[in-house]
Amino acid sequence: MPTNLPPEAKAKWLKFTEARTLEEKIAALEEFISSVPKHKGTENLMYWATRRLSQLKEELEEQKKKKGGGSGPKFYIEKSGAAQVVLIGPPLSGKTMIFSKLIGIPYEGIGIPYSTRLPKPGMLKFEDIYFQLIDTPSIPFGSNERISWYNRTIGLARNSDMVLIVLDSISSPEGLAKIIIKEFEENGIFLRKPRGKVELLRESRGGINVVVNGKIIDGSIEDVKKMLKEYRIEHAIVKIWGEVSIDDIESQLLGNRIYRPAIFLVNKIDLADVKKLRDKMAEIEKISPVLYVSAKTSEGLNDIGRKIFESLEIIRVYTKQPNSDVAERPLILKKGATVKDVAEAVHSKMLRGFRYAKIYGKSVNYPGEKVGLDHKLEDGDVVEIYSKG
Numbered sequence: 001m002p003t004n005l006p007p008e009a010k011a012k013w014l015k016f017t018e019a020r021t022l023e024e025k026i027a028a029l030e031e032f033i034s035s036v037p038k039h040k041g042t043e044n045l046m047y048w049a050t051r052r053l054s055q056l057k058e059e060l061e062e063q064k065k066k067k068g069g070g071s072g073p074k075f076y077i078e079k080s081g082a083a084q085v086v087l088i089g090p091p092l093s094g095k096t097m098i099f100s101k102l103i104g105i106p107y108e109g110i111g112i113p114y115s116t117r118l119p120k121p122g123m124l125k126f127e128d129i130y131f132q133l134i135d136t137p138s139i140p141f142g143s144n145e146r147i148s149w150y151n152r153t154i155g156l157a158r159n160s161d162m163v164l165i166v167l168d169s170i171s172s173p174e175g176l177a178k179i180i181i182k183e184f185e186e187n188g189i190f191l192r193k194p195r196g197k198v199e200l201l202r203e204s205r206g207g208i209n210v211v212v213n214g215k216i217i218d219g220s221i222e223d224v225k226k227m228l229k230e231y232r233i234e235h236a237i238v239k240i241w242g243e244v245s246i247d248d249i250e251s252q253l254l255g256n257r258i259y260r261p262a263i264f265l266v267n268k269i270d271l272a273d274v275k276k277l278r279d280k281m282a283e284i285e286k287i288s289p290v291l292y293v294s295a296k297t298s299e300g301l302n303d304i305g306r307k308i309f310e311s312l313e314i315i316r317v318y319t320k321q322p323n324s325d326v327a328e329r330p331l332i333l334k335k336g337a338t339v340k341d342v343a344e345a346v347h348s349k350m351l352r353g354f355r356y357a358k359i360y361g362k363s364v365n366y367p368g369e370k371v372g373l374d375h376k377l378e379d380g381d382v383v384e385i386y387s388k389g
């Protein structure tokens with residue numbers, strides 16, 4: 001949080017991040033909001049906090065509806081598949097048509113704005129895995145129009161693993177893309193990949209340990225410790241990769257800034273000159289990948305699955321028991337995952353009794369090479385773990 005808050009407000013904020021249920025979160029956030037002094041320096045934060053508060057209230061409403069017999073329509077959709085990916089965009093940009101083509105159902109739209117009223121899930125096959133796609137009600141980005149589902153649609157993006165932003169190629173996609181990036185940021189969702197990563201684990205003892213696998217660009221380890229102490233955090237492990245600022249670490253602690261990988265889909269290229277579009281979108285391409293597609297002719301749609309897979313930075317790893325077949329369905333792990341992550345995912349016993357693993361695939365020099373727990377895996381690897389007991 002780039003704001004110098006009084007300690008009381010900081011403590012209240014921390015209480016909010018620790019709240020478990022929606023009711024607790026709402027109460028804690030309300031308390032926080034009333035403890036923040038109102039001035040220019042806290043304006044952005046207050047904007048963010050009040051928006052978040054109304055989102056949480058809407059989520060609570062939703063939850064109550066479901067509990068009351070499940071009669072009301074559902075807005076939040078449970079995750080399934082390798083990742084949850086939401087299609088978001090202004091009215092008539094072609095979300096529903098892209099969604100329908102990608103999951104293989106007939107398009108039943110009628111070409112009037114806001115014809116999609118509720119989110120709808122479907123599965124997109126990519127090679128041997130599936131992504132869950134969600135079509136959503138449109139958001140009038142860049143206009144003053146008000147819609148009642150704004151917070152809930154943004155909430156879908158927040159709860160997802162990635163967003164596909166659908167733009168119409170003939171309504172200045174470059175200008176709208178910038179507006180959308182900014183509007184997401186105002187909601188605490190960053191579509192630009194951060195230069196570094198911070199992980200913060202609260203502990204019950206051991207003091208504060210900062211592990212830097214990169215660099216803190218505007219401070220020292222002592223500054224990190226001091227910042228945590230201001231939040232009355234005495235014990236924690238802070239892991240840093242790449243380049244991060246003290247602000248980034250604070251945001252991680254406060255959970256008020258999240259990163260969601262995004263792909264911009266510039267749709268309806270059957271109506272536009274793609275070369276000109278590419279020039280216009282050059283600046284956006286520095287932030288997120290851009291694909292040029294036509295839901296109508298299906299041009300470019302086939303590239304979406306792979307791009308999603310790459311943007312998520314995941315790998316598929318296939319486990320194998322000694323003397324038996326390779327598992328049909330892969331484990332989905334983060335890029336950079338090791339044999340240890342596989343052992344943990346399979347069974348805690350595997351990890352405790354681990355002796356070695358044999359790997360078949362890109363990460364080794366020859367098929368069946370023996371490796372230890374720290375061995376870094378690649379997409380497509382087969383992992384055969386040998387353990388005691």
Ligand SMILES: Nc1nc2c(ncn2[C@@H]2O[C@H](COP(=O)(O)OP(=O)(O)OP(=O)(O)O)[C@@H](O)[C@H]2O)c(=O)[nH]1
Binds near residue numbers: 092267295
């Ligand atoms: N020419 C052309 N028209 C398209 C394309 N994709 C969608 N459309 C048309 O654009 C209109 C809107 O498409 P939808 O997919 O319903 O758009 P949406 O973003 O879901 O819109 P709402 O949910 O109604 O706000 C429809 O009339 C489609 O036929 C495309 O690639 N090319």
Ligand SMILES: [Mg+2]
Binds near residue numbers: 116136138
């Ligand atoms: Mg639609």
